[in-house]
Amino acid sequence: MKQFCIEAKKLYQRDPKIKREDVKILQQWLKKQPHLPQLEESQIIIFLHSCYYSIQSTKKTIDYYFTARTLHPELFHYPTDDVIKRACSIGFKNFLPKKTPEGYTVFFSGLLDYSTDNYNYNNEVLLTNLLHSLRIHQHGFSDGLIVVSDCQGGTLGHLARVNFASQKCMLDFMQEGTPLRLKGFHMINAVPFLDKVMAMIKPLISAELFKMIHIHPTLDSLYEYVPKECLPKDYGGELPSRLMLQKEMEKTVFDNVDFFKWHDSQIVDESKRIEKSKIVHMASGLEGTFKKLEID
Known part of the structure; x- marks a missing residue:
């Protein structure tokens, strides 16, 4: 079978x-959850790390x-x-090569x-999710994730094309199911209506997550969190241009179609779920918050 995940031994070393005994506890728990797919050891480790080693939160x-x-x-x-x-x-997105x-x-x-006519919110979210899933499986966990969003070119027309059910x-998912340690969200080139967007999402996220959001009037304030050597040269940085990084990203996605098909096969079978759980209700987009977030 083709290896789609980083080796577990590398993650233990990192x-x-x-603790291997905690991973074994989770492996035994998975065997008693017939509705869930059986996971690679590396996947379990990545989830355990994202939950700051809490077994219950990891489950x-x-x-x-x-x-x-x-x-x-x-x-x-x-x-x-x-x-x-x-x-x-339509959209530039990539994990930058320098931490x-x-x-x-x-x-x-x-x-x-x-162009708002070409913008499809769900497709842009989908591409982001594909990149995140590929990243964590190929590279494993990191000490944290910082998200930088350039709002340049965004209009009320784009906002009108946002699928709010998908956004919620x-x-x-970001708060409850993402196997990543979120450390901050940074917005640059803020659009005039950004305050309306913030007011709209505030009731939908935890206070801890909302505190992670930073709006930068200039790139200088962004550099306090993400130094120049970690940014594309389009933003005063030392990395390749975003168009170059975009080409690399697109190639990476198409080179890993087999991975995506494998990961898509890891689905839940609700007919086999033993105990009723509000997770189904929550994952349908109806409520939220148990995953621990840490603020620096």
Whole structure:
């Protein structure tokens, strides 16, 4: 069988706080959850790390992650190649190749095509989710994730094309099911209506997550969190241009279609769920918050 995940031994070496006995406990728990797919050891380690080594939080996050992916394939599962090509032509997004001094991975996104007629919110979210799932499986965990979003070119026309059910689903997923340690969300080139967007999402996310959001009037204030050497040269940085990084990203996606198909096969079978759980209700986009978030 083709190896789709980073080797477990590399993850144990990366973080001595990951205990093999805790991973074994989770493996035994999974065997008693017939509705869940059986996971690779590396996957379990990644979830355990994201939950700051809490076994109970890890159980809930694993269940939420795969339940949400099963309920919303339009936001998580690999589509057609044409959908990927269109999404890549609309929005720039990629994990930047250099981590911050704290060891945080940086995910950068922004619009390439400013036309509202071409903008498809679900497809852009889908591409982001594909990149996140590929990243954690191929590279494993990092000490944290920083998200930088360039709002340049965003208009009320784009906002009108946002699918709010999908947006709520993703905000809930970010808090409940994402196997990543979120450390901050940074917005640059803020649009005039950004305050309305913030007011709209505030009731939908935890206070801890809302505190992570930073709006930067200039790039200088962004550099305090993400130094120049970690940013594309378009933003005063030392990395390749975002167009170059975009080409690399698109190639990476198409080179890993087999991975996406494998991961898409890891679905939940609700007919086999032994105990009723509100996770299904939550993952449907109806409520939220048990995953621990840490603020620096």
